[in-house]
Amino acid sequence: MLKLGVLVSGGGTNLQAILDAVDHQVIKTAEVGLVISNNAGAYALERAKNHDIPAVCISPKNFENREEFHRALLDELQKNKVDLVVLAGFLVAVPPMIVEAYPNRIINIHPSLIPSFCGTGFYGLRVHEGVLDRGVKVTGATVHFVDAGTDTGPIILQKAVEVAEGDTPEILQRRVMEEAEWKILPEAIDLIANDRVQVVDGKVRISR
Structure with missing residues (x-):
C-alpha cells in the first residue's frame, strides 16, 4: 500500500478529492498517511482529522530560517515513512533537499495546461486571471512530477477545460477543479501506486 503525504496550504479540495477516491476505491492501492499544512488555519487539517489521518502544521513562521523549516518538513515526511509526496495546493516552494530525497516521488497539481x-507567479486565481486576460479558449489542469524548477517536471496527466463566455477567474477556477483537477490527481496517484508510471529521458511513459 503506497503511503501518501499530502501538503496543502488552504481549504483542501484536492485533498478531499483524494480522500473520496480512496473511500470509493477509485484509488485501491494507496492511502493518505499524513497531511501537512504551512497554515494553522487551513481547513485541510480538519478534513484530515475527520478521516483520522495525522495532520500537522509546519509553518515557516515558527523557525529562525528557511533551512530549519525545510528540514522540519523533510523530517516529518521521513518520520511517517511517506512513499509519495502530493502537493495539493501547497503554496510553498519545495526545496532541493526534499526533491533530492524523493526523486520522481513528488507530484503537483497545477491549474493550467x-x-x-x-x-513563478502563476498560482491560485492568478492562473485563471492570466487565462482570461489572454483570451485563450481552452485551459485545464496538469499533474506533473516536481523537480528543481517551478512547474518544470515531467508531465503525468493533463485534462482540458473549455473557457466560457462571461467566465470570471472564480467561476473558471471552480470549473477547472471540478472537471479536471479532482479527476486527474486521483488518477495519477492510482497509476503511480500500481507501478504504471515511468520517467524515461525526462518524459513520462504510462503502461496500460
Whole structure:
C-alpha cells in the first residue's frame, strides 16, 4: 500500500478529492498517511482529522530560517515513512533537499495546461486571471512530477477545460477543479501506486 503525504496550504479540495477516491476505491492501492499544512488555519487539517489521518502544521513562521523549516518538513515526511509526496495546493516552494530525497516521488497539481500559465507567479486565481486576460479558449489542469524548477517536471496527466463566455477567474477556477483537477490527481496517484508510471529521458511513459 503506497503511503501518501499530502501538503496543502488552504481549504483542501484536492485533498478531499483524494480522500473520496480512496473511500470509493477509485484509488485501491494507496492511502493518505499524513497531511501537512504551512497554515494553522487551513481547513485541510480538519478534513484530515475527520478521516483520522495525522495532520500537522509546519509553518515557516515558527523557525529562525528557511533551512530549519525545510528540514522540519523533510523530517516529518521521513518520520511517517511517506512513499509519495502530493502537493495539493501547497503554496510553498519545495526545496532541493526534499526533491533530492524523493526523486520522481513528488507530484503537483497545477491549474493550467503546462507549459502555459505556469512558473513563478502563476498560482491560485492568478492562473485563471492570466487565462482570461489572454483570451485563450481552452485551459485545464496538469499533474506533473516536481523537480528543481517551478512547474518544470515531467508531465503525468493533463485534462482540458473549455473557457466560457462571461467566465470570471472564480467561476473558471471552480470549473477547472471540478472537471479536471479532482479527476486527474486521483488518477495519477492510482497509476503511480500500481507501478504504471515511468520517467524515461525526462518524459513520462504510462503502461496500460
